[in-house]
Amino acid sequence: VPDLAIPSVLDGALREIERTGLRARNGIKYVRGGEWAPLGPTPSDVVWARGKTRLRRYRRDTPARMQPPVLAFLGLVGRAYVFDLWKGNSIVQLLLDAGFDVFVLDWGEPDHEDAANTLETYLQDHLPQAIAAVCSEAEAQEVSVIGYCMGGAFAVHALAAQPELPVRNLVTIATPFDFAHLGPVIDALRDGRIACRSMLDEYGNVPGSLVRQSFKSRKPTGDLVRYANLWQNLWNDEYMEGYQAIGRWLHDHVPVPGAVFEQVVEQWIRDNGFVTDRLRLGRRRVRLEQIQVPTLAVLAERDDICPEPSTAAIAEILTGGSVDLMRLDAGHASITSGRRAVKVTLPEIFGWLARHSEETA
């Protein structure tokens, strides 16, 4: 046993010495603001725009062999680059590799000009036009939609109001539908302890910093844990890519237009409109049962932002079409980022999408 122990201790010491050197090198790079994960690693072009909303089409080397094309979007609080986080962990790149034509809708960063934007602005004006632009660009009749987090709720709300939209498949990822399970801040908004107006800044938007604070306050020791993770893995360039990209995403929230926020609080939170089927759009009552699009709802079992009871509710909500639930051992962010996401989670999601699409070539 001692013969074996000495080399292993030596190996461990040598490894630590090597890692300490790499930590020093990467530590200097980190402090100087070095880049491990440049933004938007996959080449793309803006093919349509309206207001601050942009539609990006990702370049393919070969013609798409899967139809229909895929349109992905978030809700209004995050940045669209979540779909293309870093090289080797890009939803967009994986979809391209799977043969799809890929489009991402970026709602942009609202400022004082957009404070009066409503759900109608995004769901009745921008989204249908963006879908039409995707169809036109890709020469397709329909699209498959991927809505991540609030983006999934956007898609469902829009489809309930406009069932004629040419959507072949719908994938919602970590999307809350039952707003009775989303924690104390949402509870306070529902029972009126937080007045919508009190959350608006001087220009009438909910500032991005407030959105960030509300997420951050859920884990008071979260920053300390992040620093411990950073120190432990600072030697590892591969880890640093993910650390930087995910950190950027989690700390980068955009303002929410005040008018949209008030509608969301009224309809989604106070009325719990997805569960009670009391959603409205353009002054008209919409019906969730009108959605007949095959739907995949991806639930993250360790999601502390949108816990399973809030996301799984979709199965009871969409009664007009088939709903497949996919439960994955992941958290809200790790469902789409990290080694396991690339190797297991995302391929499972895209497998469903492929089974509901056609191979053209």
Place this chain on the structure above:
Amino acid sequence: VPADQPPWRRVFDGVERIVGEPLEELVASRRFIDVALFKRQAERAARGAVDGAAGTFLHFLNVPARTDVRQLSRQVAALGADVRSLSAEVGRLAPDVGDRKVLEPGDDEVGDRRVLPSGDDESDRA
């Protein structure tokens, strides 16, 4: 705590859970939300009082205050939204309007009709 972690990390994770769990319970409590809201309201009230006093002073000097600029900015934004909405409405009512070429001085096209060389009239061709 995973066993393959280095000793310092195991200690850190242990302490973090001891401190973190009660903190997470605290911030998730109704009382914490109420206190945070009260703090925010107090900050806004204080800022409003300072803005009000500064505004009165600036108005006395006939200079616009921050609140005036903000008000103006909101009005311009609302006006912009109205223009965008009208423009969208026009686009819906007359979709071909947006496709027409904007004429520049020297262009030989007027609307949808081509200007023919002098002496050459369409009616002559017919």
